[in-house]
Every structure is written in C-alpha cells, then in structure tokens.
Amino acid sequence: MNKPIQxxxxxxxxxxxxILGSATVNATYYPRAGWLYYNGQFYLASxxxxxxxxxxxxxxxxxEHDLHVHDPNFFTSQxxxxxxxxxxxxDCPTAGIFDPNGPVFSFGSFDAELITANNWYFGAWQFTSxxxxxxxxxxxxxxxxxxxxxxxxxxxWCMFSNNSQPLLFGLYMNWGGYPTWVxx
Amino acid sequence: xxxxxxxxxxxTHEDLGSEKFIQEARIQTIIFLKNGLIAHRTHIKKMxxxxxxxxxxxxxxxxxxxxxxxxxxxxxxxxxxxxxSDQPLIYGLELMGESHILEQVRTASKVSSSKTVGExxxxxxxxxxxxxxxxxxxxxxxxQSIQSASPEKxxxxxxxxxxxxxxxxx
Numbered sequence: 001m002n003k004p005i006q007x008x009x010x011x012x013x014x015x016x017x018x019i020l021g022s023a024t025v026n027a028t029y030y031p032r033a034g035w036l037y038y039n040g041q042f043y044l045a046s047x048x049x050x051x052x053x054x055x056x057x058x059x060x061x062x063x064e065h066d067l068h069v070h071d072p073n074f075f076t077s078q079x080x081x082x083x084x085x086x087x088x089x090x091d092c093p094t095a096g097i098f099d100p101n102g103p104v105f106s107f108g109s110f111d112a113e114l115i116t117a118n119n120w121y122f123g124a125w126q127f128t129s130x131x132x133x134x135x136x137x138x139x140x141x142x143x144x145x146x147x148x149x150x151x152x153x154x155x156x157w158c159m160f161s162n163n164s165q166p167l168l169f170g171l172y173m174n175w176g177g178y179p180t181w182v183x184x
Numbered sequence: 185x186x187x188x189x190x191x192x193x194x195x196t197h198e199d200l201g202s203e204k205f206i207q208e209a210r211i212q213t214i215i216f217l218k219n220g221l222i223a224h225r226t227h228i229k230k231m232x233x234x235x236x237x238x239x240x241x242x243x244x245x246x247x248x249x250x251x252x253x254x255x256x257x258x259x260x261x262x263x264x265x266x267x268x269s270d271q272p273l274i275y276g277l278e279l280m281g282e283s284h285i286l287e288q289v290r291t292a293s294k295v296s297s298s299k300t301v302g303e304x305x306x307x308x309x310x311x312x313x314x315x316x317x318x319x320x321x322x323x324x325x326x327x328q329s330i331q332s333a334s335p336e337k338x339x340x341x342x343x344x345x346x347x348x349x350x351x352x353x354x
Contacts, residue, residue, distance in 0.1 A: 043216075080192065
C-alpha cells in the first residue's frame with residue numbers, strides 16, 4: 001500500500017535535488033577561474049572564465065574587473081585598457097577618484113548577461129609611467145555592478161557595485177621583475 | 185576604439201594636435217595587441233601542459249575553452265593586421281573641457297555630429313533607445329572555421345598555435 005507513496009516521495013526528493021544541484025553548480029557573478037599576467041613593466045593582462053555566469057542581483061547587471069594597486073606611487077599614470085568582454089568599457093578615468101586606499105584600475109562589461117560559460121575572456125591594462133615604489137601590494141577583484149544612469153546613457157561614472165569578490169590578494173607586484181603569471 | 189570585437193581606449197591629457205593624437209592611438213593599440221599575443225601564447229602553452237590530448241578532445245567544457253582560446257588568437261591576429269594597415273579603429277571621441285572650448289570643437293567644420301550628455305538622455309525611452317556606439321559594437325567575434333572544427337582538429341590547431349608562437353619567440 002505504501003509503495004506508490006514511496007515512489008512519489010523518491011521522485012519528488014530526486015527532482016528537488018536535481019533542481020537544487022543545477023541551480024548551485026558553480027554559478028558565480030565573478031569568474032570561477034583565470035590568470036593575471038604582469039610583464040614587470042607597464043603591461044598587465046587578465047583572463048576570466050565562468051562556469052555558470054550569475055546569478056545576477058540586478059535586472060541590468062554589469063561586470064567589472066578591478067585591479068587595486070595599493071601604493072599610489074607604483075603606477076603614476078592613468079591606464080588604458082583593451083578587452084573582448086561583451087559590450088565592454090574602459091574604467092580607467094575613475095581610478096584614484098573615491099579610492100582612498102590606492103587607485104583601482106578597471107575594465108568591464110555594461111551587459112554581464114552576454115557573458116557565456118566556458119569561454120575565455122580577456123582584458124589588459126597599459127600604463128605609461130612608474131613612480132618611486134619598487135613594489136606594491138595589489139588585489140584583483142570581480143564585481144557585479146549596475147548602471148544608475150538615466151535610461152539610454154551608458155557611462156562609467158554611473159556604474160555602482162552590487163557585489164564584489166577578491167580573486168587575488170596578499171600578493172605584491174615588483175617593478176622590473178620577471179614576467180609573471182598568477183592563477184586564481 | 186573597436187577592432188575585430190576587441191574594444192579599448194586611448195587617452196591623453198597633453199596638448200597634442202589631432203593628427204599626432206590619432207597616430208599615437210594607433211601605435212599604442214599595436215603595442216597593446218603585441219603584448220596581448222605574448223600573454224596569450226603563454227596561456228595556450230599552459231593549457232596544453234595541464235591537459236592531455238584525450239582530456240581536451242573528450243571533455244566538452246575543455247573543448248569549448250580551447251575553441252575560445254583559438255578564437256581569441258584569431259581575434260588578436262586580425263586586430264593586429266587591421267591596426268597595422270591603417271584600417272579604421274576609432275569610432276568615437278569623448279571630450280572633457282570648458283564649455284567654450286567644447287563649443288569650438290562642436291562647431292568645427294570637420295565634426296559631422298555631436299551630442300551632449302543632456303541631449304542623449306532627454307529623449308531616450310524604453311522604446312526609443314539611442315546609442316552612440318556603432319551597431320556592430322556588441323557583436324561577438326566568432327571564427328566559423330574554429331567553431332565548426334572537429335575536436336581532433338581543435339587539438340591540432342592548439343598545438344600548432346603553441347609551436348608557431350614558440351618559433352616566433354626565437
């Protein structure tokens with residue numbers, strides 16, 4: 001008599017487990033894996049890989065890749081960036097503004113929903129001048145953000161953080177050192 | 185700037201003439217792309233060092249990653265060729281300055297159109313979206329020969345890309 005009930009119970013539990021499992025398999029708003037490359041001088045590049053991009057907390061989410069160089073005397077110029085992130089933007093002009101703990105150099109995507117799984121994305125920073133600091137601590141951060149501009153205006157000055165996740169921290173970059181790859 | 189699905193910027197705060205500025209933008213883009221290729225070839229080598237041929241050919245996720253790396257190799261290569269051969273790179277300029285200087289630029293004979301931030305936002309509604317970006321800006325670069333290649337071919341291409349880049353190092 002109890003068998004049909006047991007079968008249904010098993011099915012329901014199994015289905016619930018499947019739903020829970022599929023919803024939580026490595027879904028992250030920040031890249032699940034990647035690299036930071038530094039050539040020891042003015043150039044850095046980063047690769048980003050998502051298993052399952054999201055879940056996004058905003059209806060129009062963006063993504064930003066932040067390089068926080070703690071010592072403001074390490075890179076003394078603004079940066080320029082290049083990226084193949086979808087609908088990408090260069091956030092260098094905002095570096096050093098509202099950054100009390102050292103400049104944050106960034107690039108990002110205005111439309112994070114276009115980011116796809118198992119696809120390597122790339123972005124790079126270039127600087128033109130170096131200051132007196134021989135080394136600096138740095139942090140690499142993945143950030144979900146959203147635009148708070150009037151509709152239709154895409155501007156880096158309107159992108160505000162919703163969530164952020166340190167990807168690399170407790171490390172130093174050294175001026176004039178060997179080209180270095182650091183995985184995260 | 186936008187070229188082959190890669191977008192970026194060049195910026196100056198110095199008092200440069202427009203010709204010098206545009207020339208510098210192209211030179212810096214070429215340097216950027218060359219540095220990108222150096223970093224990229226290391227990435228390909230690391231992937232080949234980490235995974236066997238069987239893993240790369242049989243694992244769908246790794247295969248997808250391998251395709252995207254090869255796609256990016258082609259993207260860099262095409263972009264470098266475009267930047268080195270005077271093909272168009274710049275689609276827009278953003279200017280910041282005092283209003284009377286901006287007005288001079290806005291009314292210069294060579295400027296075909298311009299909009300202030302206020303003009304961009306004034307008439308934009310959900311059904312009347314106006315973007316300053318060119319239509320192709322959001323289109324993703326996809327090399328069809330890489331997308332349709334068999335898993336074995338992908339491994340072969342990855343291996344060739346690694347060997348070619350090492351040859352280029354010497």
